[in-house]
Amino acid sequence: MKVIVTATAPELEAEVDPRFGRGAYFVVVDTDTLKWQAHQNQGVNAAGGAGSQAAQFAAQQGVEAVISGDFGPNAYIALAAAEIKMYLLGPSKTVWEAVASFTAGKLEQVHAPTGTGHHGGREA
Amino acid sequence: MKIAVASGKGGTGKTTVATSLALSLAMGEPDQPVPPPPAFLDCDVEGPNAHLFLAPIFERRQDVAIQIPRVDAAKCTACGRCAEVCQYHAIVVLGKRTLVFSQLCHGCGSCTLVCPEGAISEEPHAIGALEAGPAVRGIPFARGVLNVGEPMATPAIRQLKQWAISASGAQGSVVILDVPPGTSCPVVEAVRGADYLLLVTEPTPFGLHDLRLAAEVAVELGIPAGVIINRDGIGDAGVDAFCAAAGLPVLLRIPFERAIAEGIAQGRTLVDIHPEYASRFSTLYQQIVGQVISLSRAGG
Numbered sequence: 211m212k213v214i215v216t217a218t219a220p221e222l223e224a225e226v227d228p229r230f231g232r233g234a235y236f237v238v239v240d241t242d243t244l245k246w247q248a249h250q251n252q253g254v255n256a257a258g259g260a261g262s263q264a265a266q267f268a269a270q271q272g273v274e275a276v277i278s279g280d281f282g283p284n285a286y287i288a289l290a291a292a293e294i295k296m297y298l299l300g301p302s303k304t305v306w307e308a309v310a311s312f313t314a315g316k317l318e319q320v321h322a323p324t325g326t327g328h329h330g331g332r333e334a
Numbered sequence: 335m336k337i338a339v340a341s342g343k344g345g346t347g348k349t350t351v352a353t354s355l356a357l358s359l360a361m362g363e364p365d366q367p368v369p370p371p372p373a374f375l376d377c378d379v380e381g382p383n384a385h386l387f388l389a390p391i392f393e394r395r396q397d398v399a400i401q402i403p404r405v406d407a408a409k410c411t412a413c414g415r416c417a418e419v420c421q422y423h424a425i426v427v428l429g430k431r432t433l434v435f436s437q438l439c440h441g442c443g444s445c446t447l448v449c450p451e452g453a454i455s456e457e458p459h460a461i462g463a464l465e466a467g468p469a470v471r472g473i474p475f476a477r478g479v480l481n482v483g484e485p486m487a488t489p490a491i492r493q494l495k496q497w498a499i500s501a502s503g504a505q506g507s508v509v510i511l512d513v514p515p516g517t518s519c520p521v522v523e524a525v526r527g528a529d530y531l532l533l534v535t536e537p538t539p540f541g542l543h544d545l546r547l548a549a550e551v552a553v554e555l556g557i558p559a560g561v562i563i564n565r566d567g568i569g570d571a572g573v574d575a576f577c578a579a580a581g582l583p584v585l586l587r588i589p590f591e592r593a594i595a596e597g598i599a600q601g602r603t604l605v606d607i608h609p610e611y612a613s614r615f616s617t618l619y620q621q622i623v624g625q626v627i628s629l630s631r632a633g634g
Contacts, residue, residue, distance in 0.1 A: 259423025259438045266417060269428040284435055292428035 212240050213312060214268055215305045216278040220248030222306045226299050228279025231261035237305045238271050241313055261285030268294055277308050277317060279324075286323035296320045336509045337622060338528035338557075342544030344515030346534045347564035347588065349378075352512040353387040354604040355532075358615035359508060360471040361605075372508035374469065375498050376477035377524040379462060379490040384512050387603045390475035393467040396497055398478060398490045399458035400441030405432045409453035416445035416454060437485055462490045464497050487520040495524075517547040525551065530622050531559040532585070538569035542576055549580055558629050560622065565590040583625070585618050 216233030217224040227233035232254050239246040249267070253260035261281075265288030268276055275295040289296055297317040302308035311317050339352040352374070360371035376384040403416075403425060414427045424438035425445050436459060446454040462480040469475035476498035478490040491514075499509075513524040525531060531552045535541040545561070552559040561577050566587040577584050588594070588604070597607035605612045 253423070256423070259435065262426045262433070262435050262438065263423040266423070266426040266428060284438070287435075288426055288428055288433060291431050291433050 211242065211275070212238055212271065212273040213275045213277060213309065214238050214271065214273050215299075215308045216251075216276075217248065217305045220250070222246060222309075223304050226277075226279070226302055226305060226308055228299065230276065230278035230281050230296075231264045231285045233264075233278060236264070236267060236271075238273060239305070239309050241309065259284070262288045265289045265292060265294070268292070275312070277302075277312055281320060281323055282325045283323040286320075298324070335507060335530070335623065335626070336511065336528045337530045337532060337619075338511040338513050338525045339532045339534060340513040340521060340525055340548055340551075341515055341534045342517055342546075342548035343535065343541050346536050346541060347562075348515070348534050349376075349384050349387065349512050350564070350588075350598055350604050351532065351534050351562055352510050353384055354611055355615045355619065356388070356473055356510045357471060357603055357605050358612040359510075359619060360473050361612055363616060371471055371473045372510050373474040373476070373498070375494065375509060375511045376475070377491050377494060377511050377520075378514040379478035379480045379487045379494065379520070380514065382477045382479055385469075385475070385477065386601050388469035388473060388475055390465075390469035390473075390477075391467045392465040394465070396464045397460050398462040398464055398480075398493050399460045400439070400486070400489045401443060401446075401456035402436045402439050402441065402459040403434055403445050403454045404457050405434060406453045406455070407432070409451045411451055411453075413450065415448045415450060419444045419448050440486065441489060461486065464490075464494050466498060487514065488523045491520055491523045495527075517544070517551050521548075522551065522555070525555060525557065528557055529626055531555075531557045532562060532622070533559055533582070534562045534564055535573055536565045536569065537563055537567075537571070537573045539572060541569070542572045545573060546576065549582060558625055560585040560625065562586045562588065562618075564588045583621070585621055586614060 215237045216227040217235045217237045218227045220235050236249045253263040261284035265285050269292040277297045279299050281296050297319050302311050339348045341348050356372050356374045362368040376382045410432050412427050412430045416425045417427045422438045422440055424435045426433050446456055461484045464478050466476035478494035480490050514520045533548050535545040560583045567590045
C-alpha cells in the first residue's frame with residue numbers, strides 16, 4: 211500500500227517534518243515495492259487551507275495512510291472524509307525509519323486532530 | 335472627501351484622532367455657520383471602539399452574511415473543477431466526496447459558477463452585523479461588528495462601506511473612516527477608495543516599522559498620505575527622519591501627556607480634554623484638502 215511521510219528534504223534518509231499541512235515535502239512510499247517519490251508541498255506558504263490542500267493531495271495520490279507529527283483540524287476532517295488513516299511519527303527520525311516502524315505496526319494511530327491549526331481556521 | 339485614519343501599529347491613537355477630527359469638523363469654525371457634520375465609519379469590525387467616544391444611538395441594523403457553497407452529493411461527480419478554481423482550498427474533493435470548509439471560504443462564488451453539474455448552491459452564513467444611527471453633534475455614525483469566532487473581517491468591512499453611505503443619511507460630503515490596525519486585507523478593504531490616508535504613529539522603532547508598511551500600502555493604492563505623531567516626546571527621531579526621506583508631511587504632533595491618557599481612558603475625546611485641538615484639527619483638515627487638490631491638479 212502507499213503511505214505518505216512528511217519530510218524536510220526529498221530523500222528517504224531525510225529528517226521527518228513534524229507538520230502535515232505545512233510539511234516541506236510529501237514522500238510517497240509504496241510499502242510493498244519500496245518504490246518512493248518525493249513531492250514538494252505547494253501549500254507551505256499558503257495563508258490558509260494548507261491542511262485541506264495537503265489532504266486533497268494525499269487523496270489524489272491514492273495513499274491509505276499518512277505519517278506525520280501534527281494533524282490540524284482541517285487536515286483531520288479532510289483525511290477522515292477521504293478514509294485515509296493518520297499515524298504519529300513517534301521517535302522516528304528519518305522517512306525510512308518511519309516507514310519501517312509503520313510496517314512493523316509500531317506507530318500510534320490518531321483519531322482526533324492533534325493541534326488547533328494556524329491560519330485560516332477556527333478551533334475544531 | 336473620504337479620509338481614512340490608519341496606522342500600521344495598533345494602539346497608536348487612530349480612534350483618538352478619528353473621533354476628534356470628526357468632532358472638530360462637526361463643531362465648525364467660530365463665527366461661521368455650522369456645516370453639515372461628517373459621517374463616521376468605524377471599520378474596525380473585530381474590535382470597534384469609536385462608539386465609546388461618540389455615543390451613537392443605533393437606529394438601523396443589518397446582518398452581514400457571506401455566501402457559502404453547499405454541495406448536493408447526489409449531483410456531484412467529484413470532477414474536482416470546484417477544488418481547482420478555489421484559491422483558498424475551502425472546497426476539496428477527496429475520492430468521491432466533496433467537502434466544504436466554511437471558515438476558509440471567502441464567498442467568491444467561483445465554485446458555484448464552474449460546477450458542470452450545477453451541484454453547488456449557496457447559502458448565507460451570518461458573520462456579523464452593521465449598525466448605524468446619529469452620534470454626538472448629529473454625526474451620522476456606522477460600524478460593523480464581527481461575530482466572535484469569525485475569522486474574516488474583510489467581507490464585513492466591504493458591506494459596511496456599501497451600506498453606510500446610504501444608511502447614514504449623511505448630508506455633508508466628508509466621511510471619516512476609523513481603520514483597523516495592521517496592513518493586511520481588512521485594512522486595504524477599509525482604505526480602498528479613500529481620498530486621503532492619515533497615518534497615526536508613535537515615535538518609536540515599533541511605530542516606525544509598521545509606519546513603513548502602512549506607507550507602502552498608501553503608495554500601492556495611490557492614495558496621498560500624511561502622518562500624525564502621537565505620544566510625541568517618547569522614543570527617538572526615527573519616524574521624523576523616515577517621514578522627511580519619504581516625503582510624508584507630519585501634519586500634527588500630539589505630545590505624550592498623562593492628562594490625555596487619563597481622559598481617553600475615561601471615554602473623553604481629545605477635543606474634550608484639550609479644546610484647543612478643535613482648531614488644530616480644523617487646520618489639519620484644511621491642509622489635507624490643500625494637499626489633495628494640489629495633487630489632483632498635478633496629476634490631471
